[in-house]
Structure formats: C-alpha cells, structure tokens
Amino acid sequence: MPMITAALETPQELVACTLPQWEELIHQARRANLLSRIALDLAELGLLPRVPLAPRAHLEAALVMAAAQMEAVKREVGVLRTVLSTVGVDLVLLKGAAYLIAGLPAARGRVFSDVDILVPSGKLPDVENALMLHGWSTTYHSAYDQRYYRKWMHELPPLRHNTRRTVLDVHHAILPVTARLKPDSAKLLAASRPVGGEDRLRVLCPVDMILHSATHLFHNDDLRQGLRDLADLDSLLRHFGQEPGFWEELPRRAAELDLARPLCYGLRYATRFLGTPVPSEARASADIGRPPRIVGRLMDLLYDRALRPVSPSDAGALTPLSRHALYVRAHWLRMPPLLLAWHLSVKALRREEETTT
Amino acid sequence: MIVAELSNRELEQRLNGPGLRLRTGPVVARIQSPLPSIARAIALQYADYATEDEASFSDFRVRVGRPRNLRRWLRPQAQFFVDGNLPFTPLPLDQAFPMLEWGLNWCVSAHCHQFLIFHAAVVEKTGRALILPAPPGSGKSTLCAGLVNRGWRLLSDELTLIDLASCEVVPLPRPVSLKNASIDVIRAFAPAVTIGPTVRDTTKGSVAHMRAPSESVRRGMETARPGWIVLPRYEAGSAARLTSLSKGRGLMHMADNAFNYSAHGRRGFECLAQFVDQSSCYEFAYGDLEEAAAVFNDLAAGP
Numbered sequence: 272m273p274m275i276t277a278a279l280e281t282p283q284e285l286v287a288c289t290l291p292q293w294e295e296l297i298h299q300a301r302r303a304n305l306l307s308r309i310a311l312d313l314a315e316l317g318l319l320p321r322v323p324l325a326p327r328a329h330l331e332a333a334l335v336m337a338a339a340q341m342e343a344v345k346r347e348v349g350v351l352r353t354v355l356s357t358v359g360v361d362l363v364l365l366k367g368a369a370y371l372i373a374g375l376p377a378a379r380g381r382v383f384s385d386v387d388i389l390v391p392s393g394k395l396p397d398v399e400n401a402l403m404l405h406g407w408s409t410t411y412h413s414a415y416d417q418r419y420y421r422k423w424m425h426e427l428p429p430l431r432h433n434t435r436r437t438v439l440d441v442h443h444a445i446l447p448v449t450a451r452l453k454p455d456s457a458k459l460l461a462a463s464r465p466v467g468g469e470d471r472l473r474v475l476c477p478v479d480m481i482l483h484s485a486t487h488l489f490h491n492d493d494l495r496q497g498l499r500d501l502a503d504l505d506s507l508l509r510h511f512g513q514e515p516g517f518w519e520e521l522p523r524r525a526a527e528l529d530l531a532r533p534l535c536y537g538l539r540y541a542t543r544f545l546g547t548p549v550p551s552e553a554r555a556s557a558d559i560g561r562p563p564r565i566v567g568r569l570m571d572l573l574y575d576r577a578l579r580p581v582s583p584s585d586a587g588a589l590t591p592l593s594r595h596a597l598y599v600r601a602h603w604l605r606m607p608p609l610l611l612a613w614h615l616s617v618k619a620l621r622r623e624e625e626t627t628t
Numbered sequence: 629m630i631v632a633e634l635s636n637r638e639l640e641q642r643l644n645g646p647g648l649r650l651r652t653g654p655v656v657a658r659i660q661s662p663l664p665s666i667a668r669a670i671a672l673q674y675a676d677y678a679t680e681d682e683a684s685f686s687d688f689r690v691r692v693g694r695p696r697n698l699r700r701w702l703r704p705q706a707q708f709f710v711d712g713n714l715p716f717t718p719l720p721l722d723q724a725f726p727m728l729e730w731g732l733n734w735c736v737s738a739h740c741h742q743f744l745i746f747h748a749a750v751v752e753k754t755g756r757a758l759i760l761p762a763p764p765g766s767g768k769s770t771l772c773a774g775l776v777n778r779g780w781r782l783l784s785d786e787l788t789l790i791d792l793a794s795c796e797v798v799p800l801p802r803p804v805s806l807k808n809a810s811i812d813v814i815r816a817f818a819p820a821v822t823i824g825p826t827v828r829d830t831t832k833g834s835v836a837h838m839r840a841p842s843e844s845v846r847r848g849m850e851t852a853r854p855g856w857i858v859l860p861r862y863e864a865g866s867a868a869r870l871t872s873l874s875k876g877r878g879l880m881h882m883a884d885n886a887f888n889y890s891a892h893g894r895r896g897f898e899c900l901a902q903f904v905d906q907s908s909c910y911e912f913a914y915g916d917l918e919e920a921a922a923v924f925n926d927l928a929a930g931p
Binding site: 289292293294298301323325326328329331332333335338342435467544574 | 656658682683684685686687689711712713740741774849857888889890892893
C-alpha cells in the first residue's frame with residue numbers, strides 16, 4: 272500500500288520517516304490533493320516541529336493555503352446567500368462548502384476548487400440570472416459545451432466570478448439527467464437541514480450527504496482525486512456513524528434514492544483503503560446494492576489500482592489503464608450508449624483541433 | 629557536487645534514471661527527462677549548480693518528456709509533469725527547455741507559500757535587494773540582466789521570495805529568460821555572457837536564456853535586506869528618469885504583482901508593510917541600459 276493511506280490512518284508514525292520517505296509522501300499527497308489534510312493531522316498532534324525542515328516547509332505552506340481557502344469559501348457563501356435570497360431560493364450547499372459551513376471534520380485541511388450548490392430545477396433560470404447580475408459568468412463558451420451541460424448534465428456549465436475569480440457549480444441534481452440511476456432532487460432538498468441557525472442556509476441531511484459523496488466518487492471520471500473523495504467519505508462516516516439510528520437509516524435512504532449501488536461501493540472501498548469502521552449489519556443491509564460477483568471482482572481490481580495516488584513511473588502500466596477503464600465506466604453510467612459514443616467522438620475531434628491550431 | 633563535475637554520460641544517466649536533484653536557492657527539483665535538448669541545456673545553464681544525493685529531500689519531482697500519441701510522428705511535442713500532474717498543455721518539442729523553466733517557476737509560485745511570492749525581478753548589492761515588480765513587457769528581465777552584468781548579484785529574474793519570518797529576500801538564482809529584442813540587446817551589452825539557443829514562436833515570442841553568473845549561483849543561500857523597490861518602464865529613446873514613489877504606492881504595486889499575498893492575510897500585510905517601509909520606492913523610465921546601470925550604481929553607493 273502506498274504511504275499516503277498509511278499517513279491518513281496513522282499520522283503519528285510519520286515522524287519516523289527518512290528524508291526520501293518524506294519526499295515520496297509529499298509527492299503522493301500533493302498528487303492526491305491531501306497535503307493540507309496531512310499537515311493538519313500533524314499540527315493537531317503537535318508533531319509538526321518534529322518534521323525535518325525541508326518537508327515541514329511544504330506542510331506549513333499547505334496549511335496557509337488551506338486556511339486562506341476556507342476564508343474564501345466562507346466569504347463566497349455569504350455572498351451567495353444574499354444573491355439567492357433576491358430570487359427567493361434557499362442556499363443548499365454541497366460537498367466541501369457544506370462540510371465547512373456545517374463544521375464537519377471532513378472539512379479539515381480540505382482543498383477547495385469551487386463551491387457547489389443545489390437548486391430546484393424549476394428555479395435554475397432565476398438563479399442563473401441573479402448570479403449573472405452579481406458578477407458571475409459562464410466558463411464554457413462553445414455551443415457544444417453549453418448544450419452538453421444544459422441538456423444532459425446535472426449542473427450548469429461552471430460559473431466564474433468576474434472579479435474574485437471563484438468558481439461556482441450550480442447543480443439541479445446529483446447525477447446527470449442521462450444517468451441510469453435517478454435520485455430525486457426534490458427528496459434531497461426536502462430533507463435538507465438548516466445550518467448556522469439560519470433557515471435559508473442549508474446542507475443535505477447526514478445520510479444524503481454520505482450518499483452524495485459516494486455517488487460523486489463512483490461516478491466521477493477523474494479518479495486522480497479519488498483518494499481525496501474517499502477520505503471525505505471516510506470522515507463523514509466516522510462522524511455521523513456515532514449518531515443513533517444512522518446505520519439503519521443509511522441503507523434505507525439509499526434504496527429510496529436509487530443509490531444502493533454507490534453506497535455499497537462506497538462502504539466497501541472506504542473500509543478497504545482507510546479502515547473506516549462500518550458495523551457488519553450495515554454492510555449486510557447495504558449489500559442489496561451489491562453488483563454481480565464478476566463485476567464486483569473487476570471493480571475491486573480497477574479501484575485498487577486507480578485509487579493509489581502514485582506517479583506513472585512507480586505505478587506500472589496498469590494504473591493509467593485502470594483509470595481509463597473507470598473513466599469510460601463513469602461516462603457509461605452517466606449516458607446511454609449512443610449519446611456516449613457521440614459525446615466522446617466530439618471530445619476527441621475537438622482535442623485534435625485544439626492541439627493542431 | 630556541482631553539475632559541471634558530472635560527465636555528459638553521468639548527467640544523461642541521472643536524467644533518464646532516478647532524476648537529477650538540482651538545487652536552486654531554497655528549492656531542490658528532481659528532474660527527469662529523456663530529451664537530449666534538456667540534457668544539453670542543463671549542462672550549459674546549470675553547470676555551476678549543486679546536485680544533491682539520494683539521501684536528500686527534493687521539493688518537486690519534475691519530468692519533461694514526449695507525449696506518447698500519434699502526433700509524435702507529425703508534430704513532436706514536449707510535456708511537463710510535476711508530481712505526476714500536468715499543469716500545462718504540451719508545447720512543440722523545441723520549446724522543451726523554456727517549458728522546464730516556466731514549469732520550475734510554476735512549482736515555486738504554486739507551492740512555496742512559506743514565502744511571500746512576487747512576480748518581480750530582484751538583484752542585490754551591498755546586502756540590499758533591488759526589486760523590480762512589473763507586468764511582462766515592461767523590460768524588467770532586460771534591466772535585471774543588464775544590472776547583473778554591471779556588478780549586481782542575481783537573486784531572480786522572475787520570482788521575488790520574501791521570507792515571512794526574517795522579512796528578507798531569499799534568492800532563487802536561475803537562468804534569466806530574455807525575450808525578442810532583449811536577446812541581442814544583452815549580447816551587445818555583455819559580450820562575455822553565455823546565452824543559450826534562441827527558441828522561436830513561443831507564446832512569449834522568441835526566448836533565449838542567459839546563464840546566471842557563477843557568483844550568484846554560489847551565493848544562492850545568502851539572503852538580502854530590503855533596499856529599493858523600483859517600477860521599471862522601458863521607453864525607446866528616453867533618458868533615464870528615477871522618480872520617487874510614496875511607500876503606500878510601492879506597497880500597492882508589490883501587492884498587485886503578488887502570487888499569494890492575500891493567502892497570508894494579516895501576517896502577509898505586516899511583513900510586506902515592514903519590508904516596504906525599509907525600502908525606498910521609485911518609478912524608473914529608461915531607454916538605454918548603460919545609463920540605467922549607472923543610475924542604479926549611484927543609488928547603491930548612497931546611504
């Protein structure tokens with residue numbers, strides 16, 4: 272197993288690392304976007320001063336950046352709340368921003384690349400207009416991309432604020448319109464909970480948050496971030512797993528939202544990679560989402576390789592191949608075959624065009 | 629050990645194998661590349677630089693290689709990896725070395741937040757730093773290359789690093805990137821310097837790298853105190869004019885050219901304010917490099 276998963280599980284053992292081991296760890300952590308998380312683990316254990324100077328500089332640098340990003344996300348959420356209130360829409364935060372505002376441990380040392388929000392699909396035009404009035408613009412300008420997002424995806428093309436340069440993903444669902452699984456966004460919104468004592472600022476309820484995290488990970492086409500996503504899932508499960516009734520509610524809600532399969536995978540790989548404690552009864556009930564045995568074996572094989580944040584030189588030929596297989600799979604799950612063939616050929620042709628011009 | 633002590637074969641073995649651990653100021657980059665043009669350029673530009681052994685810590689793992697796709701037969705390209713990620717789109721193969729240089733700059737500006745990082749050239753004399761913060765095209769690299777050929781020590785032509793604890797400038801001496809007309813200007817201005825091959829048609833036009841003076845490389849760990857902050861502006865045919873600038877304006881210009889000033893919040897402001905307070909701030913227009921060098925040498929001779 273690579274060092275990074277060991278570092279996430281037992282950070283206190285890192286102080287025994289040699290300089291070349293520190294180099295390898297920082298390399299892996301940077302690649303997986305987990306450097307600030309590891310830095311924070313060490314800082315909270317009071318172990319940073321025992322890290323040799325050269326690697327410590329990178330850990331401290333990552334802490335500076337993580338703290339700045341948290342401030343930026345909080346500021347952004349404040350602005351978004353005001354903007355959405357002009358069109359009478361609640362601000363429902365997803366993923367990193369939700370963990371941060373809800374004060375969850377999953378936000379610890381997390382890197383934020385954007386803010387994700389969920390709005391009712393009927394309110395999308397209002398929300399988009401309001402955002403544009405307040406300085407956000409679309410980032411994808413080709414007609415194909417715009418149509419791709421608007422017709423088939425579960426979100427608007429990412430928006431960027433003209434002056435602050437922050438990126439916002441406006442979702443109306445947690446999976447593309449074209450995906451095979453169809454979790455009902457209205458149910459997610461209805462079960463959302465207020466945070467920070469404000470009724471109009473909300474996050475998904477605990478089980479939905481976990482189901483979204485698992486769904487995101489196992490439908491994502493970019494698995495280089497896979498371990499970071501899995502660390503999110505691990506942290507959420509450890510935190511909410513303490514609440515009474517949580518483990519009974521989780522598989523029940525998964526079935527209700529058509530997300531039994533992602534939950535089954537999520538629990539499997541979180542325990543496998545990060546030792547997440549999951550009660551055996553919960554594992555058993557989540558097994559209703561279990562894939563056929565042969566598919567399960569294949570998925571193990573692919574994820575075991577793809578989730579390792581190692582460089583191509585150390586990984587052997589199979590890791591890129593696994594990531595590629597999962598990239599195709601992610602698309603396969605998100606679109607029917609003909610649409611998929613069309614989308615991938617447009618992308619391939621365009622890539623050719625971009626590099627030759 | 630320095631790069632010049634490696635034979636060509638040893639250098640290539642390292643670049644093709646575990647990587648060349650190259651120290652530039654506070655940063656060690658572990659560079660891998662199968663490309664002969666990279667080996668040649670490193671042998672030329674980095675001859676005086678220290679290499680670290682395998683028991684050391686490298687800050688970045690960098691690789692410049694050729695993408696394995698069909699295009700390699702038609703239009704060969706180079707791509708830059710850092711820690712397994714590709715921060716840039718591939719470039720034509722002949723731009724491999726400029727790409728390595730841009731990539732190494734990117735590594736520092738994107739990761740080394742133990743420093744306040746500014747997009748500015750910086751040179752040193754009498755222990756004091758002369759910082760030239762300015763947008764591309766203002767002639768800062770040319771002025772920087774001119775000054776290091778008239779008695780100033782090169783700290784960096786691109787990235788000014790200020791240590792937050794000591795409030796001093798940390799050198800990052802690397803080859804000076806010259807663009808377009810500047811290449812011939814510096815050749816004429818300092819005929820003895822080594823300038824690598826000119827690479828044409830990059831996004832910045834023609835680019836050639838001037839080798840950093842050996843003394844600047846050797847003294848790559850010596851920091852510099854605050855000295856002068858000068859906003860340069862090249863104006864063809866203009867006489868050299870140095871105009872005082874308020875410290876407030878000086879600070880704002882530094883902040884405008886910062887990579888991570890806002891991320892450091894209050895601590896960043898206090899460090900920068902202290903630094904600017906201990907510096908003299910100027911605007912500077914020039915049309916002739918020799919005249920410009922004379923102005924700055926007078927400045928350094930003062931208190």
